[in-house]
Structure formats: C-alpha cells, structure tokens
Amino acid sequence: NAGVTQTPKFQVLKTGQSMTLQCAQDMNHNSMYWYRQDPGMGLRLIYYSASEGTTDKGEVPNGYNVSRLNKREFSLRLESAAPSQTSVYFCASSERGGGTLTYEQYFGPGTRLTVT
Amino acid sequence: AQSVAQPEDQVNVAEGNPLTVKCTYSVSGNPYLFWYVQYPNRGLQFLLKYITGDNLVKGSYGFEAEFNKSQTSFHLKKPSALVSDSALYFCAVRDIGNRDDKIIFGKGTRLHILP
Numbered sequence: 001n002a003g004v005t006q007t008p009k010f011q012v013l014k015t016g017q018s019m020t021l022q023c024a025q026d027m028n029h030n031s032m033y034w035y036r037q038d039p040g041m042g043l044r045l046i047y048y049s050a051s052e053g054t055t056d057k058g059e060v061p062n063g064y065n066v067s068r069l070n071k072r073e074f075s076l077r078l079e080s081a082a083p084s085q086t087s088v089y090f091c092a093s094s095e096r097g098g099g100t101l102t103y104e105q106y107f108g109p110g111t112r113l114t115v116t
Numbered sequence: 117a118q119s120v121a122q123p124e125d126q127v128n129v130a131e132g133n134p135l136t137v138k139c140t141y142s143v144s145g146n147p148y149l150f151w152y153v154q155y156p157n158r159g160l161q162f163l164l165k166y167i168t169g170d171n172l173v174k175g176s177y178g179f180e181a182e183f184n185k186s187q188t189s190f191h192l193k194k195p196s197a198l199v200s201d202s203a204l205y206f207c208a209v210r211d212i213g214n215r216d217d218k219i220i221f222g223k224g225t226r227l228h229i230l231p
Contacts, residue, residue: 031217035221041223042221042224045219059220090159096217104150105150105160105162109158
C-alpha cells in the first residue's frame with residue numbers, strides 16, 4: 001500500500017515549456033486535490049476532483065489544467081510554465097466528503113518545480 | 117468563502133513546556149477543522165480533526181485541539197513539548213455549508229522546540 005505517489009520528485013523547466021505532474025493513489029479514494037506550497041503562503045488549492053470525471057477550480061487555478069484520468073490518477077499540467085509557478089506541488093486524496101461528511105486528506109511527498 | 121488564519125509565523129517553546137499553536141477561521145456555515153504537520157522535505161500528515169461533539173479533540177503524538185465557536189478558533193495544544201515536535205503545522209477548514217469538499221489551509225506556523 002503505497003498511499004499517494006507523485007512523479008517526478010524534482011523538475012527544472014525553462015519559461016514557456018510544458019509538463020505534466022502525475023499523481024496516483026491506491027486507497028480507493030474518490031476525492032483528489034492539487035496544492036502548491038510557497039514560503040509564507042502556506043498551501044493553496046489549485047484544483048480538486050470530487051470523483052472520476054469531475055474537476056473544480058480552487059484558489060489559484062490560472063496557468064494550470066487537470067485531468068482525472070480514472071479513480072486512481074489525477075494529473076496537473078502546466079501548458080506554458082512561468083517563473084511564478086516555481087513551487088512545491090502536493091497531491092492529496094481523501095474519502096469523498098460533501099454535506100455532513102468530511103474526511104482527512106493523505107498527501108504525497110511533493111514535486112519540487114523550478115522554472116527559470 | 118472559507119478562510120483560515122494562523123497569526124504566528126513561528127513559535128518557540130522550551131522542551132517540557134506546554135505549547136499552543138493558534139488558528140482562527142471564517143466560514144459562512146459550520147466548520148470542519150483539521151490540523152496537519154509537515155516535517156522537512158515531506159508531505160503533510162494528519163494530526164486531528166473536529167467534526168462535531170466535544171470541543172476538545174485528541175489526536176496523534178499527544179496533540180489536542182480546542183474548538184471555540186464564539187471565538188472562531190481551533191488552537192493546537194500539547195501539555196509537554198518534545199524536540200521531535202519541531203515542524204511546520206497547518207490548520208485547515210472546510211465549510212459544511214458548501215456542497216463540495218473544498219478544504220482550505222492556513223499559511224502554517226513553524227514550531228521550534230528548544231532543548
């Protein structure tokens with residue numbers, strides 16, 4: 001049981017390049033999330049997915065796209081990377097909440113992205 | 117929209133002393149509240165959560181948190197700090213009034229336990 005896995009662990013991009021961050025979970029969770037962590041800013045939600053086939057914008061979605069490929073996988077794509085997207089990116093998953101239900105999140109180890 | 121404030125960027129506590137990490141929140145409905153811990157170069161780990169019921173919630177590693185609705189606070193506490201508690205701590209909130217499952221985090225508080 002690996003939990004939440006993310007690839008790659010590190011990446012350096014030039015401005016304008018594109019890339020996809022991969023995330024997978026093996027806990028059969030319905031909800032998945034992408035956050036970015038910046039010094040002094042905490043974690044900010046980029047996108048989330050309550051179930052396979054659905055995605056919703058979070059606090060800072062501009063410059064990103066996501067795909068919920070299936071129940072296990074949730075990818076984050078940067079179409080044209082900018083230096084402002086230099087950050088550590090975390091994927092998380094949880095049982096599906098909503099209404100009166102809510103559950104804790106399980107986080108991956110993170111991807112450290114530098115855009116030059 | 118829901119929001120979370122952690123007013124202290126850093127908290128220093130001597131080993132063996134009690135510790136408190138502060139968190140206040142803002143939601144339109146009732147809150148679900150969480151605390152997470154992050155060790156260097158790691159992802160976040162769940163510590164505890166408040167859903168309903170007792171205002172004092174107990175969690176992992178001897179931590180507890182007190183929900184105070186009138187003060188809209190959910191402070192993290194531990195009676196006796198350990199050096200190994202040094203880490204970055206995040207408070208998070210979900211607004212039960214929202215149909216979705218969006219969870220918003222605070223900026224984090226770095227806890228230093230001094231030997």
